[in-house]
Amino acid sequence: MVCFRRGDRSRLIYSFRVHRGRKGEPKGFTWQDNRDLIVRAHNQLKGPIVLVRDNLRTHLMPQAIGNLAAANLDQLAAAVKRSLKKTQYRPHLIDGCLIGTGLTLTS
DSSP states (O other), rough: OEEEOTTTTOEEEOOOOOOOOTTTTOOSSHHHHHHHHHHHHHHHHHHHHOOOOOSSSSOOOSSOOOOOOOSSSSHHHHHHHHHHHHHHHOOOHHHHHHTTTTTOOOO
């Protein structure tokens, strides 16, 4: 989730789920996962939020991990987490995502 608060840097707030194919394990985010992510964003931004969803299930990572030859799912998950963490500290990438929406970021 890309977040913006006037006067602060833009933020990437994310949650990560690894699907291991176990019986009864959800393949994607549940409504509780989405709720928890929204609550976390609300707490970090310390104020009300406006949520805009695009309903797109797949998003490209800003940094490609295509050259990775992961030996197992845990290595792949660790590489994705590292990439997300790096993106959190690159506000110009996050700002690009916000600008790309075409929404006005002022009230």
